[in-house]
Amino acid sequence: MNRVALITHQACLAHDAGPGHPECPDRLRVVLAALEHPDFTSLLREQAPLATEAQLCLAHPAAYVQAILALAPEAGELLALDSDTHVGPGSVAAARHAAGGAIAAVDAVMEGWAETAFVAVRPPGHHAEARQAMGFCLFNSVAIAAHHARARWGLTRIAVVDFDVHHGNGTQHMFADDPDLFYASSHQMPCYPGTGAAHETGVAGNIVNLPLDPGAGSVAFRAVWERQGLPALRAFAPELLIVSAGFDAHRADPLAQLRLETADFGWITDELMAACGGRMISVLEGGYDLAALAASAGLHVRRLIAGDLPGKRGLNA
Ligand SMILES: [Zn+2]
Secondary structure, three states: OOOEEEEEOHHHHOOOOOOOOOOOHHHHHHHHHHOOOHHHOOOEEEEOOOOOHHHHOOOOOHHHHHHHHOOOOOOOOOEEEEOOEEEOOOHHHHHHHHHHHHHHHHHHHHHOOOOEEEEEOOOOOOOOEOOEOEOOEOOOHHHHHHHHHHHHHOOOOEEEEEOOOOOOHHHHHHHOOOOOEEEEEEEEOOOOOOOOOOOOOOOOOOEEEEEEOOOOEHHHHHHHHHHHHHHHHHHHOOOEEEEEEOOOOEOOOOOOOOEEOHHHHHHHHHHHHHHOOOOEEEEEOOOOOHHHHHHHHHHHHHHHHHOOOOOHHHHHO
16 A cells, blocks of 8 residues: 555635636535545645745746736636636636645655655646646646756656646647656547647657547557557656646546546556656646546545555665
8 A cells, every 4th residue: 555645725626717617616626525535544635835936937937927926816806818717816826736736746755755646736737838828727737846856856857647638738848848858648639729649749759649539438548558658658767757637538528528437547547657667646637527527536546545656665665
């Protein structure tokens, strides 16, 4: 059994993108409720700190960070950064805690008090570009965490694996020119945001895109990871794997048309743990059917607790 940190913050519930918006506070509520089950009493529960301005600037230009931090809508007001990225009074703080949670997860595994971590936060981050909020995302939490792992802990080779149904355009663009950063994503294509074709391979084969046709299910999903994604991850041999854990490829999800079963999220979790080299953290991205999200995230965390991390004894002993 692994010591697993659960990192979250109440402030992430105070981000309200407006009535009927799929990226709603209940998403996080149902995930946290699922993790109240007695099976999860071993989780090491920690508060996600507020990311500092300097930490946000690890992945975004200062001018962009300052512009987002200066957004101060009044109660009841929503600022639309694009057609579906809305900022209310609690949104900027929520996004700062989301990034801070991903940073805290890196610190947890590097300090060694946890073997792995799940960061239960919102808004998601993988669509956020260096200079542009989009797709519900303000700050790219996983990219910030990757750069933090370098700046604070001296790691060089860091991988992000993204099984959200949408391509993580922001993460890919931030990583593509750096051969010591790796990004692999399975996603529906065509689908929002439109990037993520198989021929987008980065500067050194460090970008691996695994597009799936609408309607694809477990067999196609497992096949692309077994044939391409996991071997590429193993070949890259990361010092740290950060998972962009979106659960919207579930067959019940209303935002896309992949047909994964809940069990597929357990399978990919086990496979990533086996391929990560020993250090892995996971950060919540999408997932918009509340019941499927709760079940899938719950299974993901169950596998984080029960799964095998290679070299575990050697790493933190
Ligand atoms: Zn998504």
